[in-house]
Amino acid sequence: MTSHAKLFIPGPTQVAPEVAQAQTRPMVGHRSRAFADLFYAILPRLKQVLLTDQHVYITASSGTGLQEAAIRNAVRPGRKVLNMVAGAFAQRWHHVSVSNGKDAVRLDIPWGQPIRPEDVDAALTAGGFDAVTIVHNETSTGVMSDIAALAHLVREKYPDVLILVDAVSSASGVRIAFDDWGLDMLLTSSQKAFALPPGLAFAAVSDRMLARAQEVPHRGWYFDLLNLEKYLAAGKTTPATPAISLLYALDVQLDRILAEGLENRWARHEAAMQLTHTWAREHGFELFPAPGYESRTVTCVRNTRNIDVPALIAFAREQGFVIGNGYGNLKNQTFRIAHMGELGPDDMRELFRALEPFFQS
């Protein structure tokens, strides 16, 4: 066994050796022709993966940076943002909204439940909203909400409300039809289903969102979408120094993702999820999410058998595998097994075989 423990946590995830290796390519200046060629060759492939013909941006930050970008660019003075909160990462987005001085209305949904269109509708009907934030895949609860249904509601009834989606732990592992569903900003991080090292964040952004940003003063500088767009459009890549080594890795990983094929990639994630559900049920556990809303990238297992979760995690670690405890208050009441990025059915079988002695002792 190598000293590297295989990661089945919901990020950072396993990175393929050739992707990790790509980071060692020689450094270039970020104002060089070589870098511009790399950057402008990455963008169309990123658009393909994010299912958009509109705008994509890459920032040297983690996903939280783009939670901040979304809020800063979408909400005008005197207008409100609706934060739908059904878990820890949605709660963070609310804190981001408040700490940026926005008038943020928080609607709490019990953890384990999805964000439902009727709840969004009930809140937006009060009026005065510029945007709604929705976490697609709440990594803390293992719940995946139905973004297509939510977007349909908002687009039909509230055409001026921008739909801001955190897909940090789902983008590229699950189909999210950005353009077809009429989303306005989708943000994600490199270290989840994209299976890259941490340090990059990606966004798909609609024309409507850029038009809105024109009406928002004090968008800041680093995460000002209009500034990012200005540099891109002028052929000048990014305003500040990009994370060049990580972009080398992204370059290789986008080719790998497109070579696998998006449909195949989504199907692989779903097959790995099915295996994980079967394993959990066969071992006497229930799943934490409301039925029908289980995440396709991370399974949150309810500790119905009241096992010693830290002991399970330690046992897994001895076998060379890392699985996750529950998040925050859900610690020991749940545990989480991720099936995203590079992982597929064979990896899940390998993990479950290795865990078997724990359940037989």
Ligand SMILES: Cc1ncc(COP(=O)(O)O)c(C=O)c1O
């Ligand atoms: C759903 C979700 N949103 C946001 C974040 C924060 O992302 P980052 O750590 O890349 O800033 C995470 C991290 O796990 C997440 O799972």
